[in-house]
Amino acid sequence: MYNSDVRERLIAKDKSLKQISDEIIAPIHAKMPIWWAIALLVSLGMLSFGLYCKYVTISTGIGTWGVNNTSAWGWAIINFVWWIGIGHAGTAFSIFLLVLRQKWRTSINRAAEAMTVFAVGCAGLFPLLHMGRPWMFFFVFPYPNTRGPLWVNFNSPLFWDFVAISAYLLISASFWYFGMVPDFATIRDNTKSKIKKAVYGFFAFGWTGSSKEWLRFEALSFVLGGIAAVLVVSVHSIVATDFAAGVEPGWHTTIFPPFFVVGAIFSGFAMVLTLVTLMRKLYKMEDFITDSHVDAICRILIFVSLIMGTSYLTEAFVAWYSGNEYEMFTHFKNQATGDYAMQYWGMILFNAVVPQLFWFKAVRKRLWVVFAISIIINIGMWLERFNIIVGTLTKDYLPANWATYHPTIIEIGFFIGTLGIFSTGILLFLRYVPMMAVSEIKGVSKYDKSVKEQEELNL
Amino acid sequence: MVGVFDNEFDLVEAFEKVKAKGVRIDEVYTPYPVHHILEGMGKKTRITHAAFFYGLFGALAVLGFLYFASVISWPLHFGGKPFNAFPSFIVITIVATILIVTITTLLTFSIRAKIFPGKQIKIVDPRATDDKFVLVVNSSDGAFDHSEVESLLKEHGASEVYVESV
Numbered sequence: 001m002y003n004s005d006v007r008e009r010l011i012a013k014d015k016s017l018k019q020i021s022d023e024i025i026a027p028i029h030a031k032m033p034i035w036w037a038i039a040l041l042v043s044l045g046m047l048s049f050g051l052y053c054k055y056v057t058i059s060t061g062i063g064t065w066g067v068n069n070t071s072a073w074g075w076a077i078i079n080f081v082w083w084i085g086i087g088h089a090g091t092a093f094s095i096f097l098l099v100l101r102q103k104w105r106t107s108i109n110r111a112a113e114a115m116t117v118f119a120v121g122c123a124g125l126f127p128l129l130h131m132g133r134p135w136m137f138f139f140v141f142p143y144p145n146t147r148g149p150l151w152v153n154f155n156s157p158l159f160w161d162f163v164a165i166s167a168y169l170l171i172s173a174s175f176w177y178f179g180m181v182p183d184f185a186t187i188r189d190n191t192k193s194k195i196k197k198a199v200y201g202f203f204a205f206g207w208t209g210s211s212k213e214w215l216r217f218e219a220l221s222f223v224l225g226g227i228a229a230v231l232v233v234s235v236h237s238i239v240a241t242d243f244a245a246g247v248e249p250g251w252h253t254t255i256f257p258p259f260f261v262v263g264a265i266f267s268g269f270a271m272v273l274t275l276v277t278l279m280r281k282l283y284k285m286e287d288f289i290t291d292s293h294v295d296a297i298c299r300i301l302i303f304v305s306l307i308m309g310t311s312y313l314t315e316a317f318v319a320w321y322s323g324n325e326y327e328m329f330t331h332f333k334n335q336a337t338g339d340y341a342m343q344y345w346g347m348i349l350f351n352a353v354v355p356q357l358f359w360f361k362a363v364r365k366r367l368w369v370v371f372a373i374s375i376i377i378n379i380g381m382w383l384e385r386f387n388i389i390v391g392t393l394t395k396d397y398l399p400a401n402w403a404t405y406h407p408t409i410i411e412i413g414f415f416i417g418t419l420g421i422f423s424t425g426i427l428l429f430l431r432y433v434p435m436m437a438v439s440e441i442k443g444v445s446k447y448d449k450s451v452k453e454q455e456e457l458n459l
Numbered sequence: 460m461v462g463v464f465d466n467e468f469d470l471v472e473a474f475e476k477v478k479a480k481g482v483r484i485d486e487v488y489t490p491y492p493v494h495h496i497l498e499g500m501g502k503k504t505r506i507t508h509a510a511f512f513y514g515l516f517g518a519l520a521v522l523g524f525l526y527f528a529s530v531i532s533w534p535l536h537f538g539g540k541p542f543n544a545f546p547s548f549i550v551i552t553i554v555a556t557i558l559i560v561t562i563t564t565l566l567t568f569s570i571r572a573k574i575f576p577g578k579q580i581k582i583v584d585p586r587a588t589d590d591k592f593v594l595v596v597n598s599s600d601g602a603f604d605h606s607e608v609e610s611l612l613k614e615h616g617a618s619e620v621y622v623e624s625v
Binding site: 017189205212218219224231234 | 466486504514529532535544547550558560561562565568572573577580582
């Protein structure tokens with residue numbers, strides 16, 4: 001099946017197993033790069049500004065935000081959905097491609113999973129602070145209480161969302177961690193530093209690589225991978241029902257769950273692309289993240305972008321075909337030609353048009369263009385969430401209730417803060433953890449042998 | 460006796476030969492899973508079966524709890540819908556079941572494979588997590604022919620053979 005000369009190499013050059021572990025682990029033993037220290041300082045600065053904004057939000061209240069009675073959801077929910085969408089790629093990447101037996105995933109899945117964990121963590125902060133009294137957040141748990149016990153509303157999509165997001169965070173974090181255990185053991189056994197040996201030895205949980213361990217490890221990844229594949233579809237479908245179950249023009253449509261899932265995979269893959277192009281450039285990982293890896297992600301993005309374009313068209317068509325004047329107003333007056341025209345057409349351009357450039361091989365081959373488009377897609381996906389939330393809420397059924405929405409500096413700072421959390425997390429990940437699944441790459445490296453060699457070895 | 464190999468193909472070949480000789484193989488340490496060895500060692504894992512039952516009982520427990528909370532403990536009307544709103548319970552049931560299966564399967568793995576924080580281990584050959592494939596055969600048996608097994612391992616591509624008490 002893999003004996004095809006057409007398929008590109010998974011890893012460039014004929015690397016020995018020793019080279020594979022040494023080259024991937026090298027950044028952990030290397031001296032701290034200057035760019036890394038600067039990037040970490042900037043990230044920490046952003047993070048602290050975010051902390052200040054959170055402090056203001058908690059100590060003063062939601063009144064410090066630009067949200068109002070009409071547009072009760074603003075940047076907080078936009079950013080929440082945006083981060084959750086990005087957080088989707090880890091599962092989509094490692095689990096869908098695991099189930100589909102795509103061997104090229106091995107160089108990228110670790111970074112994608114790290115991205116998921118940090119992105120979902122950032123996302124969770126927004127609803128938490130949007131509660132207004134975050135110290136009462138435990139009211140959301142269905143715990144036996146002295147109020148009856150009065151349970152939470154199990155029929156509410158908002159509660160489903162709480163269950164889905166917290167489960168997703170726990171599951172993706174444990175999946176990520178257990179995938180790293182064999183690699184921590186590799187670092188433990190390869191370092192001369194006593195401190196590193198102790199620290200990575202602790203995190204390796206006593207892994208030795210015996211056949212008993214691998215046997216159960218394989219069974220574990222099979223179970224976790226298989227069952228978490230459901231999450232790729234369920235988490236963002238549930239986020240979509242937060243909107244679709246609300247009787248608002250532009251929200252109350254059955255297209256929302258699949259539309260959200262596809263959008264999430266789109267933005268998540270774009271963020272993976274941002275990350276791997278940076279990793280490849282900054283850490284000189286050209287041999288592991290080859291042109292064909294970047295190419296494969298670009299091709300997936302073309303396809304998903306076409307689905308996004310179709311979804312936008314379908315939304316507009318159904319708004320017209322339904323004959324519902326409120327739907328038509330939201331889509332054609334408020335969004336396409338009205339106050340939010342710029343955001344609407346920006347969304348179409350960034351998500352449905354620009355990614356089509358990936359049809360050209362010349363574009364896919366130029367790393368900086370690929371990087372730029374991946375950023376554009378993420379901006380486009382942010383605009384989409386802006387349209388959905390602000391485009392609908394500011395002008396609903398009763399014109400007397402119409403209002404405008406502008407974010408305050410506190411809301412913007414909160415968002416910048418989560419960007420800081422995310423980039424700090426990614427920087428620490430790149431520096432202290434093997435950024436690629438070393439043992440998995442070693443496992444697939446044999447498939448890079450020539451057809452003749454593979455036949456001889458009976459692969 | 461410990462045999463060190465440079466690649467999985469030599470290891471598999473030697474593994475088969477040693478097994479055919481009737482020598483007991485204690486353990487094989489590899490940098491990545493080699494399926495031939497995992498099958499050849501004759502161990503089976505029932506983690507997948509356990510996961511299925513965790514899921515089954517987890518789903519029943521979640522559904523049972525939702526029914527208890529919404530129908531028995533504190534029935535509330537939501538827009539005239541039935542107390543037992545079964546279809547809308549499914550969402551939570553699926554997600555919570557996945558969470559239950561993940562956590563319980565991880566714990567099972569941790570207990571069965573003895574992978575837990577703070578574990579004290581004796582590493583036979585530290586290169587086994589890097590680039591070497593290590594075959595440990597039991598030489599404590601009285602009938603064990605030292606030189607024969609050593610030459611057998613060497614013949615099938617072992618780069619090193621040494622004796623160590625494990």
